[in-house]
Amino acid sequence: MWRILLLFVLATSSVVQCDHHLCPSGYSxxxxxxxxxxxxxxxxxxxxxxxxxxxxxxxxxxxxxxxxxxxxxxxxxxxxxxxxxxxxxxxxxxxxxxxxxxxxxxxxxxxxxxxxxxxxxxxxxxxxxxxxxxxxxxxxxxxxxxxxxxxxxxxxxxxxxxxxxxxxxxxxxxxxxxxxxxVEPAPLEMDHETFDVLNHNVSVPAQLTTYWCTPYKLPRLQNEAHIIRFEPVVQANHEELVHHIIIYTCLDVVVPYLDMSWDCDNPPDSVPDSVQGCRDTSVIAGWAVGGSGITFPSQVGLPLSGQTGAQYVMMETHYNNEQRKKDYIDSSGMRLYYTPTKRRYDSSMLVFGHTVNSSLLLPPGKDEIITETVCPAACTQVGLPSTGVNVFGTILHSHTVGKGIWIEHSRGGVQLPNIDSNYNYDFNFQDFVLLRNEVKILPGDVVQVFCDYDTSARTQVTIGEEGTLDEMCLAFLLVYPRPQLFSCLSQIGVSVLRSYINQATLKGYYSDLVNNSAYEKTQRRQFEQSVRNMDWSNDDAYTLWEKEFWSSKKRDYFCNDQMRKNLLGAPEEVGNSTSLPEITQPLTDARTPKPCTTVxxxxxxxxxxxxxxxxxxxxxxxxxxxxxxx
Structure with missing residues (x-):
């Protein structure tokens, strides 16, 4: 499966300030x-x-x-x-x-x-x-x-x-x-301490987009502790430069490289794939412009040190240097709070949504395109503990043409209330949401992420990729207790995609696609370029896309654990196949308004x-x- 990206890439904004202590009594x-x-x-x-x-x-x-x-x-x-x-x-x-x-x-x-x-x-x-x-x-x-x-x-x-x-x-x-x-933050333990994971005077390249990798050794404690809060530390006057920071867990393979940092997409020859692979593993902290820090509930923490907790990490910093300045020297990062008083539950992050690749194919000129993903019962059955997991927080993510994201939840064909919804999504503002009421996901439940896009202002196709002008459809759930499952992403089946590409090529909508095998990993860049060059001037191109591709209910999905191993035994690049679920008892539209009281x-x-x-x-x-x- 292609690399999972937690790209909270946003336009310029500032860290959300919570000033409710200045408010009148009773205001939350x-x-x-x-x-x-x-x-x-x-x-x-x-x-x-x-x-x-x-x-x-x-x-x-x-x-x-x-x-x-x-x-x-x-x-x-x-x-x-x-x-x-x-x-x-x-x-x-x-x-x-x-x-x-x-x-x-x-x-x-x-x-x-x-x-x-x-x-x-x-x-x-x-x-x-x-x-x-x-x-x-x-x-x-x-x-x-x-x-x-x-x-x-x-x-x-x-x-x-x-x-x-x-x-x-x-x-x-x-x-x-x-x-x-x-949600009123849980009080921090009296014995809590902090440590910073920072970049060290990074000379930011004079280019629009840079992902910078910095390996780091966390404090080594005698016993396992819990991380209970994290927040950004953005260098003064760099608020418009630093767009997101993600901290991934890593193994001791990074030890020889702890004194180094590098451009993630152009690493030095001395950095092996095993070190670069840290960006494919589980996440312990993340932040994006427009967001703020987060304090975990009083019974929950992220494991640190000890036998099972994080000991090494890889910090990924996304720089968005719109002015292509050559003199940016940055030392931004994250501040993590931890307590040696271990809390009752280990927390983790689950990732649902669409695979980050060009099978997310959005034609131009449409004011509404809704993509539907699925994590089927087979994945949650093997990936979650018998008692299930409790969702206490979320962050939803797409890019600049995204206008709505919501997470649907069903059990045995019965639709349950949405886990989270944002029908007015703003790429310029994303923040962690602590749920008012925790949501239980049980083994065998189905989780679906829907994304709504508006491509009416675009003249070329938009595909799923990591660039700001590309698209994503991802939902990140903070849960406890920590499950085996880390990510469950899906896409329209490759067989459906290949059939559609063949038909589009025969009709002349693709002008430079050599053959449909270009979708394979080794040739995907060629495929992506062909997709971007597709001719949408003929209305029949839209009809073909909708009929032969977008309306398909077939999905390939990838059910992976914390170390990127497929829990169902499928090859990494192939995944498993399923269909969109049949909902026998739909939920009444939660957006239906109640009668209003006229004042x-x-x-x-x-x-x-x-x-x-x-x-x-x-x-x-x-x-x-x-x-x-x-």
Whole structure:
């Protein structure tokens, strides 16, 4: 099987900051949306019982402030909330932006102002809304990524329909309902210690993409310990250079090379394949731009040292040198926290999804292409312990044309709730998600990863590969107890692919494909180039692709253990064959919204209004207006 890549390759962003300690009491999550200036603090809390979310926005202005939820990160078609405080009165309106212009007030108001204040040059608004969209001009807040736009102006509006243009505006992607900040981190043991795995003054090549390999010896402890947290250590001013860091377990074959580091794709002749092969083994830590560190649950840790724990590692750093600068000297890496007080369970990472190769074949010009992968019952039956594994965290990954990823789970034909879902995937923002409720995967269960792509802006085919402009479809699950299984990846069957290529070649869609044996490992670069040069100008090319290839239910899959050995005894490059599962009891669509509660109440008149005051406003005053109160 081709090398498994944990390529969390992202566009420029910054490490997520969790600033909920600055939030009012009761708020579970908060961060400065403008990390560099720290003038817009947004805090939020979710009430799952009535499926609502409450925000507290504290902004360094005495004018209006805005918060919006966008499908693209830009103003058009955004659900926008704008409010301000003037003459001791709070104002807040639910609006909709049709263009890059003043958002218009919605006919139906689905947001409620709870409190407000203005003091010391700061405006604070607290407001609440439903998670689900209540009318066409609202946007639902779903699990996964939410693209947030935020803005403010230093002047109060003269009226609700006369707002000056924003003084400041930005956009950011945030996990409002998931993400590491929504689960209270487990406290670290008092005896915990840290160590850094860092690059050593790497002279970064003046090229767009470089993967840099650095072997490392971990602290050698007398007894096995547990890694309980990891976080990035990115060199100052290199936030746009360092795109991901992955730490793989390694054997003592790296010992002679511990004083070296090299370009992973062009290693020195002295570095043997056995050392390069460390990048095919299990992972103990990973980070990507846009993400943050992660703290493990209190009963779980990654083994370190001792008889079974990691002793040597290979750190892979992806540099994205867009400016091709020649003077980058980098010493970024990861910081790992560990405790000698061994926890109850050993943790591990499971990888599901599509093999990283050109059998992932996405034609250009399509606004929706959904790929379906499968890890069948035969693999989980042999790869998981009899009691199964508990999933407590995930990270989902595709590249720049990916727009949605979700993990489906079934047992005996009965579909269970998704393990994780992100229907608004953003390549610029990926983070570990700690699940609110752990998910049990049992031996014999089926796990499927679905990826949704939009290639409408492309004119050439997109294939599965490691480049940023290529694609992937991968899901990484943090689980315990540690199973034999490490990865279960699948692809449309090679026999189906070869038949399709033969037909496409006969019709002239492939102009330079010599023969279908080019798909074999030794000639795959030739095959990939042929695929990239395929002629899609004829509509029949799409029809053939869909009918003879993409609609196939046949899959080849690779069920591998922590050391890349196939658990079912199949050759590494061949794998096993299966078909997509038959779901006899499908799950009701989890995205179906609940009935919404329309908010029609007036705003509070001071920040001290409590529940009784609100009830008075919405219940007693209308009665008095009718004369009932006399």
């Amino acid at each position: 999550r908060g961060q400065y949306l403008d990390a560099s200036t720290q003038k817009y603090l947004l805090c939020w809390k979710v009430d799952w019982s009535d499926r609502s979310i409450t925000f507290s926005a504290k902004v360094a202005t005495t004018g209006w402030i805005g918060l919006g939820f966008s499908p693209t990160g830009f103003m058009p078609n955004s659900d926008v909330i704008i409010g301000w405080v003037k003459d001791s009165q709070g104002y807040l309106k639910d609006r909709f932006a049709t263009a890059r212009s003043q958002p218009q007030i919605d006919d139906i108001q689905n947001v409620r102002l709870l409190s407000f204040s203005e003091a010391d040059g700061m405006t604070t608004l607290e407001f609440k809304r439903d998670l689900e969209a209540c009318e066409p001009k609202d946007r639902s807040i779903e699990e996964g990524t939410t693209r947030v736009i935020f803005s403010y102006n230093h002047n109060d509006p003269t009226s609700e329909t006369a707002l000056d243009k924003h003084t400041f505006a930005q956009r950011i992607s945030v996990n409002l309902l998931s993400g590491t900040g929504n 029609t109440t007036e705003s509070p008149t001071s920040s001290s209004l409590d529940l009784i005051s609100n009830l008075f406003l919405v219940a007693v005053l209308p009665l008095m207006a009718k004369g009932i109160g006399n």
